[in-house]
Amino acid sequence: MSDDTDRTTEAPTRRDALKYGGTLAAGVALAGCSDLAEQSGGDETASSESYSVTMAPMGEVSFDSPPEGIFTRLTHHAGMAFALGRGNDVNAMHAPEYYDKLWNQFTPRLPGVTLDWTGLYSSWDPSKEMLYDLDSDVHLADPASVNALDSWNAEDVEEIDETVSPWFGNKYSDRHDEPPSNWADRYEYYGLWEMFEKVAAVFREEERYEALAEIHTSLLDTIETDLPPKQERPTVVMAGMSDIESMYAYTLDTPGFLTAHVRPLGPIGALGDGVSSGDMIDMEVLLEADPDVLFSLGGMHPDTDLSGIRSALRNHSAGSKLSAVRNERVYPQGARYQGPILNLFQLEMTAKQLYPDVFGEWPAYTEGPYPEIPEGEQLFDRQAVAEIITGDR
Known part of the structure; x- marks a missing residue:
């Protein structure tokens, strides 16, 4: 990760308002990341309302306000946005027509809940140019898994992080698969609801998370009590x-x-x-x-x-x-x-x-x-x- 003095653009970017705390770059083995983590007072757009959330493989990610436009690749992240009342703010996902139909097999049992993912950008192998066009406030996608795509490299991942908005996602917790080697020392695995808690914190929706987690815990208790x-x-x-x-x-x-x-x-x-x-x-x-x-x-x-x-x-x-x-x-x-x-x-x-x-x-x-x-x-x-x-x- 290069610090602000290395940027090729002169105008302030969205990345000036939403910045990483410094470990993404180490994950992609780029130089100069440690300085940025120490610049707590050097960014003019930062405010006293800023907050940060930490999750592997990104590390600490700082925000000045809850993100609005949401880029996703895989549906566990899109489903987290949906659970937080932000499903219709998702602007990209893998196979949106397919998953819109599938998720809407369940919404009829949730009174007053609607969801429309039709027509979104299909982002399984996203183009860097489209990520600029979408201009999302957060990329709910695992940067290590994006880096693993043939069409992306570490520098591309870092460029989007620097000039558009942060990455915040974890894919390899799906089966505890090995991430790309240049991310391995930064990787951790999370349960679905552990990850959801962190995503909820990104959107300052901790109360929504707690309310849903209580229902989930009660359901698990029912299962455990009566399991043959x-x-x-x-x-x-x-x-x-x-x-x-x-x-x-x-x-x-x-x-x-x-x-x-x-x-x-x-x-x-x-x-x-x-x-x-x-x-x-x-x-x-x-x-x-x-x-x-x-x-x-x-x-x-x-x-x-x-x-x-x-x-x-x-x-x-x-x-x-x-x-x-x-x-x-x-x-x-x-x-x-x-x-x-x-x-x-x-x-x-x-x-x-x-x-x-x-x-x-x-x-x-x-x-x-x-x-x-x-x-x-x-x-x-x-x-x-x-x-x-x-x-x-």
């Missing part, structure tokens, strides 16, 4: 099943927030040690695992033909032998990169799918939004969640 003993729990495989001959599978014992809705429920992973999370498996491997329950990732998306997946499994020579298929326990899931609101719904959904005798049966779902569940069988309060999102509580 290990010997009574089903074996499970979770996979993307748009092509049943070649499926991406995610192991349940792998740490990270991709399984934040499954791990608290303690099912037994059916896949052997030879399969790593994110590996592609075929029907032979699935039959060898023979799970009691089969989770279809993305099965709740309106463009997913869940009935077709179930039918294809029943009509397949190997698939028809699966215990999950014979016992009609092929269930839909939502998103891997879930934010806190989807995490609440998916914890409830998965609890009912795994342990219907304990938490109430999951409806015979084939399509449409998240099903109506009688109030007495709901594991968390929808109205309370909706009021937190809209600011009415």
